[in-house]
Amino acid sequence: MSAAVDSADLAIETHGLTKRFRTQVAVDGIDLAVPRGAVYGFLGPNGSGKTTTIRMLLGLVGATAGSARVLGDEMPRRLDAVLPRVGALVEGPAFSPYLSGEQNLRRFDAADRHAPSRTRDARVAAALDRVGLSHAARKKAHAYSLGMKQRLGLANALLMPRELLVLDEPTNGLDPQGTREVRALVRSLAADGTTVFVSSHLLAEVEQLCTHVGVMSAGRLVTQGTLEEFRSTGEERVEVLTADPGAARAVLVRLGLVVDGVAGTAGLETLLASAPRPAQGAGADDAALVTARLSGDSPAPDAIVAALVRDGVRVRGFAVRRTSLEQRFVELTGEGFDVVA
Amino acid sequence: MLGALALIPILIAIAIRVSGGASAGRGPAFLDQITGNGLFVGMTALVVATPLFLPLTIGVVAGDSIAGEASLGTLRYLLVAPAGRIRLLVVKYVVAAVFCAAAALTVVVVGSLIGWALFPIGPVTTLSGGQLTVGEGLLRFLAIGAYVTVSMLGLSAIGLFLSTMTTVPVGAMAATAIIAVAAQIAGALPQLEWLHPWLFTDRWLDFADLLRSPPLWDSFGANALLQFAYIVVFGALAALRFTTKDVLS
Incomplete structure (x- = not known):
């Protein structure tokens, strides 16, 4: 049901993307088409290949077959040109436990050759502020709660202005307020024109947030299209x-x-x-x-x-x-x- | 770990001081010279630390380099930053090399200081029989520290390679330390003499030439060449492995 979209307007485009681990096929020839500016909900049960797909898109895992283009450039061949424009939260946040939240962000930022060290202080502070962590910036990461780590992970994805955000289960471990804040954050980013690719199994969240949906099942992309198309298929x-x-x-x-x-x-x-219902005995x-x-x-x-x-x-x-x-x-x-x- | 390394010369100095000296020909090299000249504490400590303790600490640092990031999950975030896989390997190796230098320097400096505190200090008698002033002697000891640093660079490369093989840092650390010990055992077996020149541990203790007057740099050069070969081989293996690896942690 996906409409034909010009390749140039796609933030993510894959053709026959496949990943085989020994005998098991984790991702089986999927053709993703994520339009620029979309908030794309990537759905699927546990083990359906969502995270493996995300890892292939980010060049962490090599594809067995097929091709992927991210922001118009081929991955992983043009990784150095693509990734600075992509913010990512992959399979949960991860930090050095004995560094503070701020130090962790500085460390990741320093790893990015394209991130100017001149503006690092300001960018780290802004990212922490954006996810509401400014007050805990100097706390050691191992003292963070799950929700705070999740927020810090989001802050890491927002260190630089991004054209594409890839968020794997971004509201995992967040309380209801945190979930609302993340939703508001994603909306505001999308309003600025950032494409957001968000994987989730929380359907209510996807329904509230996304403009497009893709559904994975057992390694295959069983459907993708706009949220309206997806819903209107039902009666x-x-x-x-x-x-x-x-x-x-x-x-x-x-x-x-x-x-x-x-x-x-x-x-x-x-x-x-x-x-x-009427009371018992009154023709219930x-x-x-x-x-x-x-x-x-x-x-x-x-x-x-x-x-x-x-x-x-x-x-x-x-x-x-x-x-x-x-x-x-x-x-x-x-x-x-x-x-x- | 540098603190633990500093304990070695301190332990040696105190033991000699308390026992009142060592007889010539027993114990590690230079041990009997300490009571005469405190500067030899650093030398003795290096001789003691080089076969086991130093490789152990190098194993921890180099073995942890990539595997530690992988086990924390920070490796994936460094790579999507993007840090660049080769660049990350180089940075990690440089860190390990800096640690090698810091470790050797710690032992020499702490040894010289504690020797100076507990024993008389005097001109250093070289193996050729000449005399060096205290300043010259200290320079020689620093050169020996550099020798030990270079000795550990090959092992660091092996540790880095092993670290790219696993997501369990302890495994890479232990494997690195075991290889260092195994190589020395092989080096001690006369039956394996043909193998000896190829072992990265073969010249670990050949730094005595630096205590001759004038110093002989041949062994330094030969050792550096040997270590360089190990760096090239295991660096290449690490790069090959790491650039094609699926990062699933």
Whole structure:
């Protein structure tokens, strides 16, 4: 479903990118296309190849086959030209435990030949300030909490002005405030035109943050495109909880909806399962759930409710259900806890 | 570790001082000269430290260089900075080499100071029988410190290479120290005489020529050449390994 985009507008572009470790294929011929300026959510269950892909994009791991271009240049051949423009948080932050947060940042900054030492003090201070760590700058890194380390990792990615940020699970270990701050940070960076490639398995986060989505499963990229495309592939449906299923069905059919189910509510798990029910003995089980598919030319949901009520249907609950990102995700990657090995 | 190295001359000086001198021909070289001239504490300490203690500390520094970063996870951040793989190796090797110099210097300087504090100081008698002033003698000792530093450069290269092979720093450290000891054992076996000129440990203790008058620099040159060969070979191996390595830590 990915639209054809001109290569020049892609921040990350891979063709048949593959990584094999001995006999195991970790990444299996993926074709990523991340437009410049996008906030690209890179989704996938644990062990689906996300981190290996990121490591290949950053030149830490050599690809077995295929090619990758980052910010228009081939990786890893043009690594020295590409990486100074890329900020990265890869598989959790890592620091020398006996150096302070500030010293750690200075050390990483000194490792970058393109980072001018003249402005180092100012840039380190600004990066620490941006992630809210200024007060802990002189603390030893081993005394940092997980959330503080995560923030310090983000600060490291922001030491220089970047065209692309690659963030692997950036909100891992952060408290709700920290998560919100990271989200705000990513938004503000994206607003400045920075492309953000963020891997996550937190779907709610991706839904709030991203403009584009790619889903990995067992080493393959099973889908990618804009968030809207991704969601619209799923369908929308209405659910009516009512004691008059027959009448409700008639109204819905008259409005042009395709009714595909009338069921008792017992044992049903729906959004409406928690809807208020009459007290026991007052006909608690006479209610049924009528579900129908919404199509493009269906009336607005509020008009549907109005029509139902006008016809005397006792509406006890009404919901419009869109396929959630989570549902789509599970559809694509399969159920279950088994890590693909 | 430099502190631990400094303990060697201190221990030797105090032991000699308390026991009231050593008889000639027993114990490490130069030991019997200490009571006559305190400057020899540094020399004796170098002779004692070179076969084991010094290589051990070099093994820790060189073995930790890359593997330590890998085990902390900081290696990936250094590489994406980007530090450049070859540049990182060179910097790490320079650090190890500086440590070699600091280690040898520590032993010589601390030894001279403690010897000066506990024993009489006088002109240094060379192996050729001549006399050197205290100043000249100290210069000779510094030259011997330089000799020991150069001796350790080959081992540092081996340690650096081993450090690129693993993400467990202790493994690289232990392997480096073991190789240093194994090479000396091989060097002590007459049956392996054909191998001896190729061992990086072969000339570790050949610094006595620097105490002749005038000093003979032949062994210094031969040792430097030997160490240089090791630096080239293991430096190349380390570069080959590290530039093609998948960094997964």
